[in-house]
Amino acid sequence: xxxxxxxxxxxxxxxxxxxxxxxxxxxxxxxxxxxxxxxxxxxxxxxxxxxxxxxxxxxxxxxxxxxxxxxxxxxxxxxxxxxxxxxxxxxxxxxxxxxxxxxxxxxxxxxxxxxxxxxxxxxxxxxxxxxxxxxxxxxxxxxxxxxxxxxxxxxxxxxxxxxxxxxxxxxxxxxxxxxxxxxxxxxxxxxxxxxxxxxxxxxxxxxxxxxxxxxxxxxxxxxxxxxxxxxxxxxxxxxxxxxxxxxxxxxxxxxxxxxxxxxxxxxxxxxxxxxxxxxxxxxxxxxxxxxxxxxxxxxxxxxxxxxxxxxxxxxxxxxxxxxxxxxxxxxxxxxxxxxxxxxxxxxxxxxxxxxxxxxxxxxxxxxxxxxxxxxxxxxxxxxxxxxxxxxxxxxxxxxxxxxxxxxxxxxxxxxxxxxxxxxxxxxxxxxxxxxxxxxxxxxxxxx
Amino acid sequence: xxxxxxxxxxxxxxxxxxxxxxxxxxxxxxxxxxxxxxxxxxxxxxxxxxxxxxxxxxxxxxxxxxxxxxxxxxxxxxxxxxxxxxxxxxxxxxxxxxxxxxxxxxxxxxxxxxxxxxxxxxxxxxxxxxxxxxxxxxxxxxxxxxxxxxxxxxxxxxxxxxxxxxxxxxxxxxxxxxxxxxxxxxxxxxxxxxxxxxxxxxxxxxxxxxxxxxxxxxxxxxxxxxxxxxxxxxxxxxxxxxxxxxxxxxxxxxxxxxxxxxxxxxxxxxxxxxxxxxxxxxxxxxxxxxxxxxxxxxxxxxxxxxxxxxxxxxxxxxxxxxxxxxxxxxxxxxxxxxxxxxxxxxxxxxxxxxxxxxxxxxxxxxxxxxxxxxxxxxxxxxxxxxxxxxxxxxxxxxxxxxxxxxxxxxxxxxxxxxxxxxxxxxxxxxxxxxxxxxxxxxxxxxx
Numbered sequence: 103x104x105x106x107x108x109x110x111x112x113x114x115x116x117x118x119x120x121x122x123x124x125x126x127x128x129x130x131x132x133x134x135x136x137x138x139x140x141x142x143x144x145x146x147x148x149x150x151x152x153x154x155x156x157x158x159x160x161x162x163x164x165x166x167x168x169x170x171x172x173x174x175x176x177x178x179x180x181x182x183x184x185x186x187x188x189x190x191x192x193x194x195x196x197x198x199x200x201x202x203x204x205x206x207x208x209x210x211x212x213x214x215x216x217x218x219x220x221x222x223x224x225x226x227x228x229x230x231x232x233x234x235x236x237x238x239x240x241x242x243x244x245x246x247x248x249x250x251x252x253x254x255x256x257x258x259x260x261x262x263x264x265x266x267x268x269x270x271x272x273x274x275x276x277x278x279x280x281x282x283x284x285x286x287x288x289x290x291x292x293x294x295x296x297x298x299x300x301x302x303x304x305x306x307x308x309x310x311x312x313x314x315x316x317x318x319x320x321x322x323x324x325x326x327x328x329x330x331x332x333x334x335x336x337x338x339x340x341x342x343x344x345x346x347x348x349x350x351x352x353x354x355x356x357x358x359x360x361x362x363x364x365x366x367x368x369x370x371x372x373x374x375x376x377x378x379x380x381x382x383x384x385x386x387x388x389x390x391x392x393x394x395x396x397x398x399x400x401x402x403x404x405x406x407x408x409x410x411x412x413x414x415x416x417x418x419x420x421x422x423x424x425x426x427x428x429x430x431x432x433x434x435x436x437x438x439x440x441x442x443x444x445x446x447x448x449x450x451x452x453x454x455x456x457x458x459x460x461x462x463x464x465x466x467x468x469x470x471x472x473x474x475x476x477x478x479x480x481x482x483x484x485x486x487x488x489x490x491x492x493x494x495x496x497x498x499x500x501x502x503x504x505x506x507x508x509x510x511x512x513x514x515x516x517x518x519x520x521x522x523x524x525x526x527x528x529x530x531x532x533x534x535x536x537x538x539x540x541x542x543x544x545x546x547x548x549x
Numbered sequence: 550x551x552x553x554x555x556x557x558x559x560x561x562x563x564x565x566x567x568x569x570x571x572x573x574x575x576x577x578x579x580x581x582x583x584x585x586x587x588x589x590x591x592x593x594x595x596x597x598x599x600x601x602x603x604x605x606x607x608x609x610x611x612x613x614x615x616x617x618x619x620x621x622x623x624x625x626x627x628x629x630x631x632x633x634x635x636x637x638x639x640x641x642x643x644x645x646x647x648x649x650x651x652x653x654x655x656x657x658x659x660x661x662x663x664x665x666x667x668x669x670x671x672x673x674x675x676x677x678x679x680x681x682x683x684x685x686x687x688x689x690x691x692x693x694x695x696x697x698x699x700x701x702x703x704x705x706x707x708x709x710x711x712x713x714x715x716x717x718x719x720x721x722x723x724x725x726x727x728x729x730x731x732x733x734x735x736x737x738x739x740x741x742x743x744x745x746x747x748x749x750x751x752x753x754x755x756x757x758x759x760x761x762x763x764x765x766x767x768x769x770x771x772x773x774x775x776x777x778x779x780x781x782x783x784x785x786x787x788x789x790x791x792x793x794x795x796x797x798x799x800x801x802x803x804x805x806x807x808x809x810x811x812x813x814x815x816x817x818x819x820x821x822x823x824x825x826x827x828x829x830x831x832x833x834x835x836x837x838x839x840x841x842x843x844x845x846x847x848x849x850x851x852x853x854x855x856x857x858x859x860x861x862x863x864x865x866x867x868x869x870x871x872x873x874x875x876x877x878x879x880x881x882x883x884x885x886x887x888x889x890x891x892x893x894x895x896x897x898x899x900x901x902x903x904x905x906x907x908x909x910x911x912x913x914x915x916x917x918x919x920x921x922x923x924x925x926x927x928x929x930x931x932x933x934x935x936x937x938x939x940x941x942x943x944x945x946x947x948x949x950x951x952x953x954x955x956x957x958x959x960x961x962x963x964x965x966x967x968x969x970x971x972x973x974x975x976x977x978x979x980x981x982x983x984x985x986x987x988x989x990x991x992x993x994x995x996x
Binding site: 107148165185206254257260261298301508520523524525526 | 554555593594595596612613614615617618619621622625631632633634635651653686687690697698701702704705707708709710711744745746748955967968969970971972973975
């Protein structure tokens with residue numbers, strides 16, 4: 103690793119500043135490893151999160167350390183790179199400078215912006231605390247806390263009184279995240295009810311998935327949507343499409359003008375880009391994604407590349423989706439382009455090589471829209487096997503893959519409970535707000 | 550598992566209420582498994598924490614799920630037992646009732662109180678936020694956050710300015726926890742400096758251990774104290790005895806009237822019992838521990854047993870120490886005593902079978918005061934091997950021991966970074982309070 107402070111001039115090497123250590127940022131950094139440039143990677147977190155498996159942390163199957171890795175660990179051996187844990191809060195692009203939250207101004211020759219996106223609450227950010235989304239490790243452990251706590255509270259109520267309030271788990275958004283969360287909640291519920299929570303009544307546990315559009319997995323082919331719905335229904339998940347959430351309150355939400363009680367609400371709808379594109383004055387679309395050309399540059403800015411979810415790039419009139427694969431490819435592409443520049447070669451255009459998409463539905467099923475090495479629509483168990491293989495493969499650099507595989511296998515076959523830890527606050531928002539008077543009155547009895 | 554709600558009368562079986570799922574509570578619960586009693590275990594957390602390894606989570610060697618396990622997981626198969634996640638907040642012992650936080654009143658035939666102890670800030674509870682102790686998973690991840698964040702902030706400062714403020718880690722208290730923390734900080738510092746933080750200056754990293762008494766490890770034999778001090782010094786830890794902490798402020802503390810700057814302060818001093826003994830009106834000593842006789846009963850209360858750290862019990866004029874071994878033995882003893890009662894046998898006296906004590910010092914050394922199977926004082930590498938074997942052995946029921954062993958071996962040989970995650974707040978209390986004006990001024994420079 104480079105040991106020069108930034109204040110000392112780095113010979114004549116060009117400096118590439120990468121903002122964001124997600125898939126795009128990491129691939130870009132790795133791609134620059136053997137080029138004669140000075141790389142500075144800035145991320146406000148010390149770790150990269152393998153987001154496709156984040157829902158498994160939320161559902162207490164894997165632990166945070168299984169799917170996250172310190173960025174210094176992943177890029178530790180790279181000699182031309184420095185990692186700075188900080189946040190880019192602004193910049194002056196005319197002068198090729200970005201401002202860091204700690205107060206520093208960092209100059210660059212090339213700027214890679216890969217700060218990603220998060221869910222959108224459609225302007226109702228007050229809903230976030232009631233119905234958390236799933237983007238960070240903290241989100242995942244918070245969702246885990248809420249789900250496990252709901253079971254504990256219902257079990258306690260049932261032990262004490264012989265009955266409990268309905269356990270409704272509501273997932274908003276029928277994209278891959280929502281489908282994966284709903285399926286996984288169903289799975290873990292069934293196992294926890296069998297093993298650990300004998301007093302909870304199965305018919306009082308409901309898992310409900312709402313999607314505003316007419317179908318789930320809108321980006322997938324129609325037949326896979328149908329297959330996903332069928333598989334979810336087999337798992338006992340209630341799926342409602344054309345269902346818009348109009349309000350979210352402690353203990354319930356309002357959907358299509360109807361009140362729906364819920365002990366846990368999760369949010370997987372909408373896309374809202376990192377604000378950095380807009381902050382830097384770059385051209386953005388209505389979600390805040392930066393509009394870039396086929397070289398991934400915003401108009402007129404050949405030294406700035408926008409990568410990953412934050413980039414709005416179209417190919418053959420179709421938007422490249424905001425998922426992991428294109429992010430990795432954009433990171434590789436940007437690094438190669440710097441190589442072209444340094445070698446005096448003409449830049450090439452970005453092309454998204456789409457190998458297809460996959461989403462799991464519980465512990466045994468998935469849908470896969472394969473486009474490489476051949477075209478196929480898979481669903482069910484074999485799609486799930488394919489999903490598992492691909493995801494373990496991409497865990498390269500994560501802990502050691504062997505340990506994660508062992509952990510997975512162990513959890514899969516024995517449904518190990520070790521990750522089911524409730525940490526943090528022991529109260530569940532909304533649990534008490536929605537309680538019948540009769541329940542409040544009960545607490546004078548001695549049992 | 551029993552599936553009757555508590556409101557329904559349980560035939561004629563006696564009910565044993567166990568408060569606390571630590572070593573004592575778990576052993577008591579397991580000991581009651583084959584007796585014709587109804588057991589209710591109440592804990593405010595859903596998991597048991599293997600406290601002897603908690604410092605390894607604080608130092609980012611192991612992850613929370615490696616050393617904690619849901620109580621329902623550990624006791625899942627026990628048919629005569631129900632687990633209630635709740636907190637006992639009071640009771641009416643004359644009527645054999647305890648009150649739960651959720652509002653329920655729970656009657657008992659036997660009450661086992663095993664709610665443990667925590668560190669004591671000697672009346673200065675405001676110090677807790679500045680110098681956290683190590684009792685829970687949340688404590689451990691908070692300490693991990695602070696230590697890793699201090700390195701990140703210093704690295705950033707060094708990258709940006711060419712220098713950084715002194716990195717002083719201060720541990721207060723020279724008992725086993727303090728010694729283990731100080732040794733482990735030294736270990737991880739050396740590895741992180743080598744691998745990940747190339748800009749931090751080694752001579753600006755100090756690890757300081759303060760003990761108010763004249764020697765470390767006061768409960769151990771004198772020669773092992775000397776050995777521990779020597780081993781700590783080999784690791785670069787500065788040890789100061791007869792050093793009382795008089796004040797704790799953001800960014801520094803006052804020891805023997807001297808100001809000592811610190812970026813991270815950890816607390817391992819004093820003992821303060823759970824307040825439950827006092828709340829229930831039982832006789833307590835000056836630390837709040839319940840004074841019990843040789844049957845572990847408070848005076849005149851033959852149906853109440855106080856177990857583990859919370860019990861103040863003397864044997865041959867010597868206080869049984871508040872560590873894991875006696876807690877386990879007390880749990881076993883209390884369960885056996887119920888068996889004696891049910892069989893109409895006379896109760897036996899509690900006897901602490903002391904096999905000795907061990908404390909680690911970094912990654913390769915330890916001190917062991919063996920009393921079984923033979924008397925010996927060990928220190929150095931073989932003491933460390935003994936420590937590791939004993940602790941893996943007692944991880945029974947934890948996840949699977951094979952996975953933990955693999956994780957340990959992996960971490961030990963490769964010093965894996967996977968657990969080094971900073972989660973939660975990205976600010977470090979005290980970091981900015983103690984900054985030179987020159988540092989504040991620097992932030993206008995462009996680098």
